[in-house]
Amino acid sequence: MTVGASTRIAVAMSGGVDSSVAAALLAEQGHEIVGLSMQLYDQRQGEQSFGSCCTLDDLYDARRVASAIGFPHYILNLEREFQATVVANFVEEYAAGRTPIPCTHCNSDVKFATLLDRARGFGAEQVATGHYARVERSADGRWILLRSLDREKDQSYFLFGLTQEQLARAQFPLGSMHKADVREHARRLGLGVAEKPDSQEICFVPDGDHAAFVARRRPDAATQGAIRDEEGRTLGNHNGVHRFTVGQRKGLGLSSAAPLYVTRIDVADRSVTVGPRRSLERGTLTASGVNWIAGTAPEGSIRVFAQIRHRHTAAPATVRALEMGRAELAFDEPQSAVTPGQAVVFYDSDLVLGGGWID
Amino acid sequence: MERIYLDHNATTPLSPAVIDRMTTALAREWGNPSSVHHFGQQAKASIDEARSAVAALISAEPTEVVFTSGGTESDNLAIRGAADAQAIAGRRHLIASGIEHEAVLTTLKALARRGWDVTLLPVDETGIVDPERLREALTDRTALVSVMHANNEIGTVQPVAQLARLAHDRGALFHTDAVQTAGKISVDVQALGVDLLSISAHKFSGPKGIGAIWIRRGLRLVPQLTGGKHERNRRAGTENVPGIIGMGVAAHEALTTMEAEGQRLSALRDRLENAVLAAVPGTIVNGARELRVPNTTNISFDRVEAESLLIALDLEGFAVSTGSACSSGTLEPSHVLKAMGFPAHRTQNSIRFSLGKVNTDEHVTKLVATLPTVVDKLRSLTRTPARA
Numbered sequence: 001m002t003v004g005a006s007t008r009i010a011v012a013m014s015g016g017v018d019s020s021v022a023a024a025l026l027a028e029q030g031h032e033i034v035g036l037s038m039q040l041y042d043q044r045q046g047e048q049s050f051g052s053c054c055t056l057d058d059l060y061d062a063r064r065v066a067s068a069i070g071f072p073h074y075i076l077n078l079e080r081e082f083q084a085t086v087v088a089n090f091v092e093e094y095a096a097g098r099t100p101i102p103c104t105h106c107n108s109d110v111k112f113a114t115l116l117d118r119a120r121g122f123g124a125e126q127v128a129t130g131h132y133a134r135v136e137r138s139a140d141g142r143w144i145l146l147r148s149l150d151r152e153k154d155q156s157y158f159l160f161g162l163t164q165e166q167l168a169r170a171q172f173p174l175g176s177m178h179k180a181d182v183r184e185h186a187r188r189l190g191l192g193v194a195e196k197p198d199s200q201e202i203c204f205v206p207d208g209d210h211a212a213f214v215a216r217r218r219p220d221a222a223t224q225g226a227i228r229d230e231e232g233r234t235l236g237n238h239n240g241v242h243r244f245t246v247g248q249r250k251g252l253g254l255s256s257a258a259p260l261y262v263t264r265i266d267v268a269d270r271s272v273t274v275g276p277r278r279s280l281e282r283g284t285l286t287a288s289g290v291n292w293i294a295g296t297a298p299e300g301s302i303r304v305f306a307q308i309r310h311r312h313t314a315a316p317a318t319v320r321a322l323e324m325g326r327a328e329l330a331f332d333e334p335q336s337a338v339t340p341g342q343a344v345v346f347y348d349s350d351l352v353l354g355g356g357w358i359d
Numbered sequence: 360m361e362r363i364y365l366d367h368n369a370t371t372p373l374s375p376a377v378i379d380r381m382t383t384a385l386a387r388e389w390g391n392p393s394s395v396h397h398f399g400q401q402a403k404a405s406i407d408e409a410r411s412a413v414a415a416l417i418s419a420e421p422t423e424v425v426f427t428s429g430g431t432e433s434d435n436l437a438i439r440g441a442a443d444a445q446a447i448a449g450r451r452h453l454i455a456s457g458i459e460h461e462a463v464l465t466t467l468k469a470l471a472r473r474g475w476d477v478t479l480l481p482v483d484e485t486g487i488v489d490p491e492r493l494r495e496a497l498t499d500r501t502a503l504v505s506v507m508h509a510n511n512e513i514g515t516v517q518p519v520a521q522l523a524r525l526a527h528d529r530g531a532l533f534h535t536d537a538v539q540t541a542g543k544i545s546v547d548v549q550a551l552g553v554d555l556l557s558i559s560a561h562k563f564s565g566p567k568g569i570g571a572i573w574i575r576r577g578l579r580l581v582p583q584l585t586g587g588k589h590e591r592n593r594r595a596g597t598e599n600v601p602g603i604i605g606m607g608v609a610a611h612e613a614l615t616t617m618e619a620e621g622q623r624l625s626a627l628r629d630r631l632e633n634a635v636l637a638a639v640p641g642t643i644v645n646g647a648r649e650l651r652v653p654n655t656t657n658i659s660f661d662r663v664e665a666e667s668l669l670i671a672l673d674l675e676g677f678a679v680s681t682g683s684a685c686s687s688g689t690l691e692p693s694h695v696l697k698a699m700g701f702p703a704h705r706t707q708n709s710i711r712f713s714l715g716k717v718n719t720d721e722h723v724t725k726l727v728a729t730l731p732t733v734v735d736k737l738r739s740l741t742r743t744p745a746r747a
Contacts, residue, residue: 008674034674074670118664121737122671 008032009171010119011128012111013065013073015058017193018130020065021182022173024189026128027069034124035066035073036115040082041204055206061193068191078114085109087204094214094242095221097265098341101158101310102202107131108161116169126169131155134175134350135167143167145293145352150178157310160345160355164295214242225270227254230263230279241265244272247280247337265340281334287344287356290327294353297321304346304353306331308338314347327356360676363722367562367654367715368511368539369680373605374564374612374716381566381605392598393589402600409607416610417537417556418547419573425593426603429570430538431462433557436572436583436594437534438466438505441555442475443581445502445532452476452500454526456488456517457698458510460536464694467505476500484699486515486646493525501531508537508546508556512695512711513646514655516540523552532578538562538570542613543652544621548573555580560602564716565609569602624714625653627723631712632656634727639734645696645709654714663708663737671733672710677726680711 011023013035027033037059059075066073086105093100107129116127132148133156143164148154162170174182186194205213215222222240229235235254238244243251248262252274261280264273285308292298298321305314306329319329329344338358345355364372373381388405390398407421414421427433442453453470455463457479464479471477478496480488488506497504504526509516523533534555537546542563548556555578559570574580574593586595636642641661660668665681672679681693692706712726 034670072673074673076666117740118667118670121664121667121740122674122733123736 007126008034008124009126009128010034010036010115010124012115012130013037013062014130014199015061015065015193015196016130016199017183017186017191017196018132018174020062020130020191020193021185021189022128022130022171023065023071024069024185024191025173026171027071033069033071034119034122035062035071036119037062037073037075038078038082038110038115039075040079040110041087055203061196065191065193068189076115076118078110081114082106082110082204090202090204090210091214091217091221093341094210095218095267096341097241097244097267099245099339100341101343102204104158104161104343107159108166112162112166112170116166120169126171128171128173130174131159131172132174132177132179133159133172133352135170135172142294146175147347147350147352148172148175148177153179156347156352157307157343157345157355160293160343160352161289161291162293163291164293167293211240211243215240218242223270225272227252227272227274229260230273230275235274238272241267241270241272246339261337277336280336280338282331282338283334284328284330285338285344286322286326286328286359288324288326288359290321290325290354290356292321292354297327298353302353304329304348307345307347308335308358309342314345317346319346325356362676362678363725364678364717365712365714365722365726366678366680367718368514368711368713370561370567371564371715372717373566374609376612377565377605377608380608381601384601384604388600388604390600392600393587402598405607406598406600406603409603409610412607412611412614413558413571414573416541416546416614417558417573418549420576422591423548423573423576425572425574425590426598426606427570427572427594428568428599429561430460430536430557430559431570433559433570433572434460434462434505434534434536435466436580437555437557438463438503439470439583440580441503441532441534441578442470444579446475450500450502450531452478452498453503453505454478454480454493454496454501454531455505456480456482456507458482458486458488458512458695459505459507460511460538461694463505463507463536475502479698480506482699484646484701485650486510486513486695486699487650488517488522490518490521490525493522497525497529497531499529501526501529503532503534505534505536508535508540508551509544509652509655510646510695511539512693513657513699514539514651514713515646516544516650516652519551519553523554527552539655540652542610542617543654545617548575554578560606560609563609563613566602566605569599569606571606620716621653624718627718627720628654628656628712628714630720631714631723631726632658634723635730638727638731645699645701645705655711656713657709657711659705659709660734661708662741663734665708665710667737668708668710668733671737672729675729675733677729680713681709 009031013019086102090100090102132153134146138144147156201208221242226234227236244262260274263275263279301318301320304319306317307314316332317329321327343355346353388402390402392403410421410424414424467477480492519535526533532554535553536557538559541558554575556573561567584595643659645657696706
């Protein structure tokens with residue numbers, strides 16, 4: 001972080017309270033702010049008013065904040081890049097029976113990639129976002145990524161894919177703040193977004209129906225298949241593997257004495273296997289596309305706390321880097337619902353060591 | 360930071376005389392022009408005066424000028440009004456060029472959904488409609504042809520008089536959107552031989568929210584806003600009195616300064632264009648350079664996202680445009696350059712510079728001094744494909 005010097009910083013603005021306050025804080029520090037909102041999908045087909053990222057309403061909110069604080073605001077059309085990276089991956093993953101995290105790809109492949117390059121093109125060498133995470137420079141000159149001080153809001157899990165080059169140009173002004181203080185700051189500045197609810201849905205699936213979204217783009221995903229129990233007995237049928245995620249309990253359309261959970265999705269024979277809760281437990285996993293924040297993989301096995309989804313309490317484990325950007329991990333205690341397509345992120349206390357995609 | 364405005368095809372700053380007169384109008388001519396009493400007569404008299412000034416700008420009769428809320432409404436009234444009137448005679452075919460303003464294109468799309476046949480004429484890389492294409496497209500069922508007088512993005516002037524004759528030969532009406540020519544070059548409704556012509560005040564130093572449509576005397580047109588008997592039953596609704604008055608002043612000013620200003624801007628534009636082409640490698644002018652309104656140039660910058668260049672220039676104090684800005688302010692590939700047959704990258708790397716009264720030699724000098732550095736920086740950061 002440039003300390004004491006006023007620089008031109010681009011702030012990725014979603015129209016929510018977090019990125020708005022991030023922009024406000026940097027402006028208060030005397031930086032020249034350029035607000036950037038991303039148009040990521042076609043909004044001309046009628047008005048969308050869903051409470052998620054980047055709708056026309058959100059663009060309005062971002063614009064209002066920019067004008068209230070007094071910095072320019074632009075909308076970048078990154079539809080092409082977003083479709084090619086985030087949306088394509090989202091659809092392919094669901095069609096392959098996996099459960100993707102589009103936000104992570106958006107951070108690594110859009111915000112701190114195309115958006116950052118565009119920003120640098122007009123003289124903003126850094127991009128700030130409203131993420132709850134911390135980026136710092138360690139004594140050896142490397143950039144490190146840390147959990148936010150507000151553990152409840154921590155979003156470091158979604159940022160594990162950032163490289164040293166990306167972290168060097170990233171700013172997370174909210175990393176040391178609590179959400180309540182962020183809202184309070186917005187109130188103090190009189191920003192209209194102070195009470196705006198946090199977005200929940202995936203921004204490009206505003207109605208929350210991801211299955212319909214996937215089926216529109218990959219009609220073949222919506223092929224019927226069997227729902228089986230662990231002994232291979234057919235309990236019923238389903239309308240496509242993209243409707244399921246490992247650990248899912250609702251929406252199976254089955255009646256049974258004990259609750260049943262999706263334990264396995266097999267794209268080859270289009271079957272979904274269900275079982276009791278204890279069948280969800282796994283002691284080991286492998287991951288692909290692993291990013292080690294330090295830039296190089298550690299030698300041998302290391303002890304970590306591994307987090308396997310956003311709302312999972314990181315559990316002690318041993319991880320070892322493999323060839324081809326892969327890693328294998330063994331938990332000390334088996335963990336419930338190790339879901340293919342989700343990220344496993346390795347922590348040493350607050351420090352993010354790296355992470356990858358669960359196979 | 361000194362800000363230099365080079366986007367006069369989007370809108371123009373109001374002329375001081377317009378501001379003065381409108382300020383007076385807001386205080387004085389507040390009466391309803393339809394009222395019989397003194398206050399109404401006072402407002403009506405000022406509207407009549409403005410109507411004469413606007414008519415003079417396009418060499419028309421004042422009684423043929425109908426005030427609207429702007430170019431978009433004028434285009435809508437022309438196309439929908441004529442289409443509705445002609446449909447009765449079985450004419451349900453509409454023709455326009457592919458480089459029309461969205462006010463025309465979107466209106467045609469809406470009519471296509473309601474059963475009208477629509478033909479969009481292609482253009483070549485000159486950005487000028489070939490009359491031969493129109494001749495081929497016309498049928499006995501063609502109700503209306505709409506081709507703009509000059510294009511907003513690249514400034515090319517269309518052979519409207521010739522196109523109008525072709526349309527008339529087949530019994531079709533002809534509309535032209537003259538929003539980008541009125542006040543810039545001579546617009547003469549008789550010489551153009553059109554039936555309907557749209558103009559907008561804020562493109563020639565008048566206020567926003569006011570425009571006009573010229574309707575050839577005796578032409579049947581189905582009103583699209585129904586209500587009272589305003590504007591000779593062509594367009595209902597209490598008149599925008601201060602807007603109309605402002606438009607009148609702006610029209611008068613534009614007419615009296617047009618020739619000298621046109622020559623000045625044309626020289627300034629040529630200087631800008633040649634200097635940019637010389638100073639920045641990988642640049643090329645879009646559209647025919649000889650047949651343009653005097654204030655406009657549209658230049659492609661190889662290996663640059665126009666969106667980024669626009670922002671970079673704005674942060675340096677230069678206001679330019681990538682074409683027509685849509686309501687959300689997002690930047691999209693130019694449909695005009697697309698229609699001209701350019702490949703995708705060239706529809707996203709072009710910048711429009713449109714000059715006006717406020718621009719000086721010094722502005723052009725400053726722009727040309729800044730551009731190469733800005734473009735170099737952007738080119739050095741051309742994105743490599745995202746990681747897998």
